[in-house]
Amino acid sequence: MNTALSPDARADLIQKEMTRDEMLVLVDGYLGVAYQKGFHDPIPAWMKPLLPGSAGFVPGIPRLGIPALTESDASLGVANGGNMRPGDTAVALPSSLLTAATFNPSVAFEGGAMIGREARAKGFNVMLAGGVNLAREPRNGRTFEYVGEDPWLAGLIAGASIKGIQSQSIISTAKHFAFNDQETARTVMSVAMEEGDARESDLLAFEIALEKGDPGAIMCSYNRYKNVYACENPYLLTDVLRSDWGYQGFVLSDWGAVHSTEKAVNAGLDQESSNGSDAIDFFGTPLRDAVAKGTVPEARLRQMVHRILRTMFAKGLFDRPVVKGPIDVYGDLAVAQKNAEEGIVLLKNEKAALPLDPGKKRQKIAVIGGFADKGVLSGGGSSQVHGIGHTKDMHVSLGGGTKVIGGTTWTLPRDTGVLHATAPLAEIKKMAPKARVSFTDGDDIAQAVAAAKKADVAIVFATQYMTEGVDVIDLALPGNQNALIEAVAAANPNTIVVLETGGPVTMPWLDRVAGVVEAWYPGNGGAAAIARILFGEVNPSGRLPVTFPLAESQLPHPIITGQRPDRKIVGTSGTPTAYDVIYQEGSRVGYRWFEDQKLTPQFPFGYGLSYTSFAFENLKLVGASTIKAEFDVKNTGIRAGKTVAQVYVKPPFGPVRLVGFEKVELSPGESKHVTLYADRRLIAMFNADANQWNVAEGDYVVRLGGSATDKAAVGTVHVNAGTVRP
Structure with a gap:
């Protein structure tokens, strides 16, 4: 409990006192309710009085003062009504897609902090929030839970929301890692996408969200990537997440996303979220036996537990335990309305x-x-x-x-x-x-x-x-x-x-x-x-x-892959088998696809009107290792208002991409000078063979305006060749 020590040092000290059986407790989660329709009930009788009535529960170790993990679904508020805790209400934020539409990370942070405060008051210390999956498929049933089609916007907004939640000493996840971009056949589909395209789209959104929000946990998804389940995929969980991004938190599974013991553990999964929703309790007796036999090394079990404990220390669960109490209804409603x-x-x-x-x-x-x-x-x-x-x-x-x-x-x-x-x-x-x-x-x-x-x-x-x-x-x-x-x-x-x-x-x-x-x-x-x-x-x-298309025919997939007219999922009769969902658009998601295919949408990405008018003027560009854009935004109307200045870049190779934006509030006649720098990854292409981002030397076209198709000001700037390591 010495707060002068690092989270790693504190985790090491407490872990030295743990038995193997106690370590196995921390990696095996349960449903947070004794029974939920559609799940079996493996919860032992002694545990049922401890359940928080929520999505998930991981027992603590009272002997060592290790608190239980009490987990609630989140993102849009503390989601624990209905058959979990009847009569329990919370302030409902707007959909995450609406929050993304603010183009304002500070609003996302405030909403996250509100969720974190209410979680504390309701006795939860883990929020299953932070949906980052791109709106690659706009008909996705969870589009409203996610934060748009662009990786820079999605990463910034999700990262700010995660940071807000964790400002209240609550662990937030980021999810669903990775490529869970449609609900149709989500448990059996295998996403086929080249690594370079994946790094420039879906994975880049997660990478930015992790950098901005530092979520305590990552939730792996249901689907496969290149025929390997996400929750037992060493490329995702070890090569990308740990080796390239240096992530220090723990990986927990989505409910029902675990399919093995040794394979999942050795690939990088640290905690089975709910054995009640998986086919068997993979991280229960099977994991105990695997460690005893050595098919899962003891050192790997210790690593799993260390990551969980380190996160609990780093995010404040030991030093600022949750205490139930009333929520600030009126204050939180004001946050939701804003x-x-x-x-x-x-x-x-x-x-x-x-x-x-x-x-x-x-x-x-x-x-x-x-x-x-x-x-x-x-x-x-x-x-x-x-x-x-x-x-x-x-x-x-x-x-x-x-x-x-x-x-x-x-x-x-x-x-x-x-x-x-x-x-x-x-x-x-x-x-x-x-x-x-x-x-x-x-x-x-x-x-x-x-x-x-x-x-x-x-x-x-x-x-x-x-x-x-x-x-x-x-x-x-x-x-x-x-x-x-x-x-x-x-x-x-x-x-x-x-x-x-x-x-x-x-x-x-x-x-x-x-x-x-x-x-x-x-x-x-x-x-x-x-x-x-x-x-x-x-x-x-x-x-x-x-992007709002004119018709489904403008989308890369006019009909969602795997969808059947009877609304049943392709591949779920008999034994589910993997089949490929080929995202042939690659990194050309949303507005990138529309520009690449020369399609005119109903409304473009970034579009929105105001009761006043704005001008984007005096664009000045500087190019070297990256791009610096300076410009003025002026309110040319008669009302005060806010606009979103957006900068897009078309590199010599690859699709156009949003590289910066700023929401500006101006009185009539008022101007503001804005300076934006492009993250070098946004103007680069990922070279999978070299495992690095390559910035090509050449002339880059820069567009300033109020949407992905607006060209209020256009310029060209020369950028030097360079590389960025992930």
Whole structure:
């Protein structure tokens, strides 16, 4: 307990006192509840009273004062409602994709710190947070949990969130390592991608997140990479993570991702998260026997335990143990609302239809659809937070039926989504007390059209539900929502669409509506944030962290590899066998793919409008070992606002890439001088044979603007050849 010693020295001291049996305790996790549907129950009777009622639990060693690891799903808040701890609520942050849309790491840090504080108050010391997987497949059911399609943005935002969580003496993970970029067949698929492409995309996002956030643990994923399961993949867990990146924390498995004992241990897995979700308890008796026989060296077991103990010391679990208590509901709700206000994106604003006038007398506002009278939608799965104000009435039925795509009939599940309080309808009424505000649920299109005809403005709320475990089949709004928007827009030219979606959606009605607001899954403060943006109390400043395609045909995979029309997963009948998911786009993810293929998207990466205007001027470039870009950003409009200055580079070889951005807040007429330096890895290509980044000598084209396609200023700069070791 001498805090003057290093975490390694403290771990060594306590480990000297441990028996082999005690060390084996720390590497074998359990479900944090005595029973959960879909899992078997291997939990011994003596342990059940100790369980925290959560995702995971690793018993401590009371004899030596080693605390238990009490683990909760996280990222969007402390996720422990439902069948785990009924009635337990927490403040729900917006989706991680919305946080990425802020382009503001300080907002991500504040949200992470809020999660860390609530975790402490609820008795948890490990947050299974830090989703870093790229939005390579925008129909991925977990797109909303991740932080966009660009490795620099994803790494910075995820790293800041992790750092925020751990500022509260809580361990945060980074996950899912690696290439878990789709849910379809996630447990059987094998990702086929060349190492250079992997290093320049998915792995680079993780590398940056680790550098910025220093997560105490890494969670390995379900899928295979080059036919080897991620949780027993020595290339990922040892060659990249340990040898190249020098990672010092521990690796834990995803729930159900372990398939062996010796192979997983010797590849670099340090802890089986939950033997209740794996086929057998691989790190229980089999590991005990393997160590006794020498097929797992005793030194490797000691290394596993050292990594766990070192992390517990380094992140403060010994020195600042968690203490249960009340959460700061109002303070934390303010954090969630600020997050939402910075990440909501204004996509269209024809003839300055927005903002609405909150003081206009006798204004008639028709609010239509999207459960706007009840709450705002959230994404489903293990990240599901039962937010403040949650009741059974917040569970709503979504989807169902069939859909014909390319002449094939696809089966759609009838999902049950969870809404977060409060209701946009109530917040709109609060913002415009002199207006006459009506609501129709949108199920009856004729009724919605009648309401729209009587109104000065029609606000249509549209939803797209995403959840862990299944991908959406396309990017269309489900059900009758496209038809509803078309009909309402025909009845009222002043129609505003507010989208609550897990990711990009197609908009066949785009040219017929006056405004579009992408609100994502905006969390507990989302309704107020939407209303404040609609009425101009907040100037929107979110920017798209993913490209919005015009149609699925523009994507590298028009239909997700492994997806079947009956929504069952290819390869899961009988004994699951690996099959390749070939990401032929390689490192050309998102906007890189669109530029490479000369495709025009519906909305480009980085795009977003404001109620004011900005100019990007006076670009000056300096090239040597990397690129230095200086420029001025000026507010040329009549309102204060924020913009995101973005710098993109097209090297002599390889795709265009975002190399820097800065969110700038300016008053009307105000200017700010910005200087950005490109991380050398962002302008390099990875040479797998030499295991290094190579910066090619030559002329690099630099673009400054407000999106991946905006060329407000363009210049060329010469860069010298060089190398960067990983």
